[in-house]
Amino acid sequence: MSSKGLAKAEDIYANRAGRVRELKAEGKKIMGYVCAYPPLEMVTAMDYAPIRVIGSMDQPITKADTQVASIICPMLRSMLDLGMKGKADFFEGFIGAHTCDCTEKFCHLYQYNVQFPYYHFLDVPHIAHKASFGFMKAGFQLFQKTLEAHTGRKLDPDRLKEEVKKHNAQRALVRELYALRKQDPPLLSGSENLQIMLSLLSIPIEEGSGMLKDIIAEVKARKDGPKKKAARLLLWGSPLTETSIIDMIESLNANVVMDDICTGTRHFWHDVEMTSDPLDGLAKRYLDDLKCPRTFRETTSSFEEDQEVRFGYIKDYAKEWNVNGVILQSMKYCDTHGYEVPAIKAYFDRLGIPSLYLEHEYTMVALAPLKTRVEAFIEMIS
Amino acid sequence: MAEEKKKRAITRLESSALVRPLVNKMYMEGTLAGMEERPVAWSMVNWWEGDIIMRAMGVTPVYPENYGTVCAALGIAQKYMGVSVAEGFPTHLCGYAQNTIGYTTEMKREGKVPEGAPMGGMAQPTFMLSSEGYCDARFKWFQSLRQFWNIPVWTLPFPHPAYTDTSLQDVHKVNVEYMAVELQGFIAFLENLLKKKLDRDKLETMLDNQEKVLKVWWEINELRKAKPCPMHARDFWTMMVPCYYLAYDPETLTVYQQVYNEVKARVDNGIGAIPDEKYRLIFAELPPWHSLGFFDKLAERGWNFATESIGYHPPPPMELNGGSDLLYRIARWTYWQYINTRYRAAKMGYPAVGAAQPFYNWAVEYKIDGILTHPLVTCRTATFWLTHWMNVLRDKLDIPGMSIQGDIVDLTVFDAATALNQAPAFEESMDHFRKVRKSKGLDW
Numbered sequence: 001m002s003s004k005g006l007a008k009a010e011d012i013y014a015n016r017a018g019r020v021r022e023l024k025a026e027g028k029k030i031m032g033y034v035c036a037y038p039p040l041e042m043v044t045a046m047d048y049a050p051i052r053v054i055g056s057m058d059q060p061i062t063k064a065d066t067q068v069a070s071i072i073c074p075m076l077r078s079m080l081d082l083g084m085k086g087k088a089d090f091f092e093g094f095i096g097a098h099t100c101d102c103t104e105k106f107c108h109l110y111q112y113n114v115q116f117p118y119y120h121f122l123d124v125p126h127i128a129h130k131a132s133f134g135f136m137k138a139g140f141q142l143f144q145k146t147l148e149a150h151t152g153r154k155l156d157p158d159r160l161k162e163e164v165k166k167h168n169a170q171r172a173l174v175r176e177l178y179a180l181r182k183q184d185p186p187l188l189s190g191s192e193n194l195q196i197m198l199s200l201l202s203i204p205i206e207e208g209s210g211m212l213k214d215i216i217a218e219v220k221a222r223k224d225g226p227k228k229k230a231a232r233l234l235l236w237g238s239p240l241t242e243t244s245i246i247d248m249i250e251s252l253n254a255n256v257v258m259d260d261i262c263t264g265t266r267h268f269w270h271d272v273e274m275t276s277d278p279l280d281g282l283a284k285r286y287l288d289d290l291k292c293p294r295t296f297r298e299t300t301s302s303f304e305e306d307q308e309v310r311f312g313y314i315k316d317y318a319k320e321w322n323v324n325g326v327i328l329q330s331m332k333y334c335d336t337h338g339y340e341v342p343a344i345k346a347y348f349d350r351l352g353i354p355s356l357y358l359e360h361e362y363t364m365v366a367l368a369p370l371k372t373r374v375e376a377f378i379e380m381i382s
Numbered sequence: 383m384a385e386e387k388k389k390r391a392i393t394r395l396e397s398s399a400l401v402r403p404l405v406n407k408m409y410m411e412g413t414l415a416g417m418e419e420r421p422v423a424w425s426m427v428n429w430w431e432g433d434i435i436m437r438a439m440g441v442t443p444v445y446p447e448n449y450g451t452v453c454a455a456l457g458i459a460q461k462y463m464g465v466s467v468a469e470g471f472p473t474h475l476c477g478y479a480q481n482t483i484g485y486t487t488e489m490k491r492e493g494k495v496p497e498g499a500p501m502g503g504m505a506q507p508t509f510m511l512s513s514e515g516y517c518d519a520r521f522k523w524f525q526s527l528r529q530f531w532n533i534p535v536w537t538l539p540f541p542h543p544a545y546t547d548t549s550l551q552d553v554h555k556v557n558v559e560y561m562a563v564e565l566q567g568f569i570a571f572l573e574n575l576l577k578k579k580l581d582r583d584k585l586e587t588m589l590d591n592q593e594k595v596l597k598v599w600w601e602i603n604e605l606r607k608a609k610p611c612p613m614h615a616r617d618f619w620t621m622m623v624p625c626y627y628l629a630y631d632p633e634t635l636t637v638y639q640q641v642y643n644e645v646k647a648r649v650d651n652g653i654g655a656i657p658d659e660k661y662r663l664i665f666a667e668l669p670p671w672h673s674l675g676f677f678d679k680l681a682e683r684g685w686n687f688a689t690e691s692i693g694y695h696p697p698p699p700m701e702l703n704g705g706s707d708l709l710y711r712i713a714r715w716t717y718w719q720y721i722n723t724r725y726r727a728a729k730m731g732y733p734a735v736g737a738a739q740p741f742y743n744w745a746v747e748y749k750i751d752g753i754l755t756h757p758l759v760t761c762r763t764a765t766f767w768l769t770h771w772m773n774v775l776r777d778k779l780d781i782p783g784m785s786i787q788g789d790i791v792d793l794t795v796f797d798a799a800t801a802l803n804q805a806p807a808f809e810e811s812m813d814h815f816r817k818v819r820k821s822k823g824l825d826w
Contacts, residue, residue: 067773069757069765071474098542101518105766108545108737112770121544125560126514126521127537129567135539135560142553296512296521299528299535306528333474333762339522342470343529359472 005214006192012199013243017087019202020051024090028204032091032116034079034107035099036267036290037124039140039282041163043095044205045155046147050095052201053088053110054241054263055079058364067109073333074362075239076106083114093118093150095143100294100336118150127296128288136283144279160278166205167272173212174200174268180219181257182321185228187219190235190256191243197264198241226255230382234318235259236344237329238337245329245360248367254378258321260314266292293336307347314344318353325381326355327374331362354381391656391681397641398617404624404633409501415442416495416505421576424482424504424527426520427626428513431538431561431716432568434592434630436511438585439572443511444504445627446523449485450478454671454791456500462488463792471526477760477791479523486530509533509575515540515716516693517763536571539564541717545724545736554717558704561713586708588630595629596715598638599696605645606688607748610654612645615665615687616677617655622694660684661812664744664753666771667691667764672793679798683805688748692740693764697722737767738774745779749826751812753783759795780818782811 001019003011012019024030031048033040043050055078064081082088094116096107104121111119122139125132144155177196180187196215200208219225231254235246239262246256259265270289275281287295297309308315318326326348330337341357348355356377358370415422423436425443436443453459459477462484467473469487471480485504488496495503512521512535521537528535541557569580599621606613621641624634648654665687670676677687689695697719704710723740727733735742744750753775755768772783784804788796819826 067769069769071757071759072762072766096544101516102762102766104542105737109767109770112736119546121546123542123544123557125539125541126518127539127564129539129564131560131563131567132539135541135556138556138560142556293522294518296514296525296535296537299525302532303528330472332472335475335518335762336522338472338475339479339519339526341472343526345470346529357470 005211005218006196008211009192009196009199009215012202013195016198016202017090020090023049023204029092030090031093031095031118032088033095033097035097035103036262036292037097037099037286038095038122039143039286040205041160041167041272041278041282042140042144042147042155044166045160045163046151046153048092049204051091051203052263053079053083053091053094054198054201054239055362056082057242057244057362067113071333073102073106074331075241076102078362080106080110080113083110088114091116093120095119096121098123099292100334102333102335118146120146124287126294128298132287133280133283136287137279140279140282157278161274164272164274164278164281166209170200170205170209170212171268171271173209173216177212177216177219178258178265180216181255184232184322185226186232186255186257187222187225189226189250190233190246190259191250193256193259194240194243194246194264197267201263201267226250229253229255231255231325231378232257232321232323234314234321234323234326235261235264235329236314236326237261238331238334239263240329242364244364244367245358245370248371249327249374252371252375252378253382254325254374256327258317258323260291260317262292265317266290293340303343304350307343307350310340311344311347315347315351318351323353325377326353327377328355328357330357330359332359391678392614392616393653393655393657395613395617395641395644397637397644398620400637400640401621401624404628404631404637406501408627411442412444412505413502421508422505423509423511424507424524425511426513426524427515428511428538429515429540429626429716429719430592430596430629431513431515431540431565431712432511433627434585434588434712435565435569435580436572437630438582438588439576439578439580441508441572441576442505443627444507446482446485446504447478448623448627449501449504450481450791451671452500453481453485454793455674457672457793458498458500459672459791460793474760476517476519476523477758477789479519479526480760481791482523483526486527490530507531507533510535512537513540514538514542515720517761519763534571534575536568538568540720543721545734545739554702554721555704558702558710558713558717561717562707562709565709565712582708589708589711591632591635592629593715595625595635595638596696597699598635598642599625600698602638602642602645603689603695605642605649608649609662609749610652610656610659611662611686611688611748612648612653612655614655614677614681615669615690616674618690619669619674622691625696626694654686656681656684656686658684659686661751661809662686662688662749664688664741664748664750665690666741666753666755666768667693668758668761668790669756670788670793670796671790673788673796673798676798676801679802680805683809685805687754688750689744692723692744695740698726701725733778735774735778738771741771741775742778745775745781750775750781751816751826752781752808755783755785756788757785759787759789759792761790764790779824780815780822782808782815784808
């Protein structure tokens, strides 16, 4: 791939599968995974390029309808559909995870239909009690065992520590990139940012970190960044695999300057603590530090404290990125996000930050009615 | 009255009537505990993981899921769902959850059990007990109720191992141990909240009873393999309630023993649950609680539902090892309920078919002619696998399937008329595949 910096991210975003096929042709071993929970450090330590399995909003679901009902998460249905159409044939294996109930089931159904040579399913607990960390670690040990059995070689603990450092370094670069949107106007648009994140999920870690360094230098020097607009928005919710919703928002008088989605900050934000047994640091990072509504947070004595435990980190984002509005978005049939809506809305109300909830169908065509609502919201907060 | 009875094609078990007083007692206990300001927990179905511990600590559990079925059956759920939507919750969330959210909103508004709430309503909880088991709603639902109640929520763990992992003994060991350690944490939580110690002797007595209840309930369902099937799914759905909510209670054991005797007598005398059993079917998964009379129409056509609702079936006798510690015993049963069908498949030499295993096993053992699935608009857990199960049964065992759209709570989406119109064609299909199976050497 000859392009660099933002152009490279744009190219990869436009043809994700193409880049993965190139990598395979170059001799890279490709491992698919779902959600943000599989410990990618272990995957790269075994010399695999981990590539996140995602769906596509602009391709109609046809084959998956022979396997699963239409009231199931449309992104998962799309992922299954693409797999059944041979569009995931570059994966040597697939790492599933019990992140939400539908994802758990999707993983097994995906494997049943696509039949990857290697399949491992991580049982991630929904609670983060003290004993849950031991359980998570035991799950990683089992994962290590099946990886070793598949590859015929041992996972080297020192190599794993090196990989942890490598991934942490990329996370630091991602945080640096996000910081470029703190100023007004931001140096990078929300759409560009999502393109970069989706590209990072589609290439090896070294290539991604190199691309990030180029992008950060390019963006710092650019003169053609986004214009100042009335609204600085934070985007919360279920995963976005295309920029269409952000494109729609940014076509109006708003910049999306921060996010809390799992193809954005949730995936990259937190480092893995360096522990003597790296699996301890990994268990803590993936079970507790990674914030997703799929994990039940310990309740406290009042609803306000409970909200703080669940959403306090987003308040910090809102403050640091100086947002004046929040878009809460979720694709239809996403229960874990759906249950969250009234509580998080009430939280932002209490903070005095206006918010708008959008439910979408994970298709490009259904965005027009949402645009009218977003437009009214921006006018209201401006 | 007599004439109306004659019209019903399903011969319900007489002993199933004994369940009603148990359920009434359960609701009465909840109401009384609330009135007397004794501890009440709103609890999810947790597959026996936490109930008896609460009971042994003097807590009265109230079950909003079950209350959802009651409200659905009485047509009141629709109103509560509307209230939930007005509170900002999406319409696709679990119907039972929407029912509870609406009920709770009304309860807070009125400052008491809402006017017109059936069965005396649900008393205000002291705490809520969630479970990771089977679906996300089981913990997200109570978490979302925190905006109404400033009370703690405890969540019980429930490992979901991969189908491929479950043959590994070390996975079982880790999973059961984790659950047992967490139960110790749950006890500490309760002791701290209630300022009293757990009576372990009482817990053991309850556990002994629970294990006996599970055994009899399992044996009853085994008897349903007989031809004609002596007990219809409608009786199962009525009688599963005490198994899940009142397994600690000696009265439940007595009732189940009477049910066993009646079902056994039917088997011994060749009596079926419907007069002329032409087809034996599986119902997957949860029924339309608001329209159960629909099954009588199918029974008139000779459709007998011999088994159903895998998530609510009792586990077979325990095959996992692990000592006699009370908490490990409790954990093992919950875990065993989740994984037992894979053990059975291995034992019987069935092929491993992943998530379809329970239905594969049942189809062979109950000599099933067809599967009727009920995709639910508000329940992804009960809906996700339905098409896959139909595909596997068709591909592996030449058993056809039919689907009828509906919901557990929302009665507006259930289309019984269309299903009945499709029935003759599906019967032809079942007849056809019966011949195909025979031609392939299968014995039904």
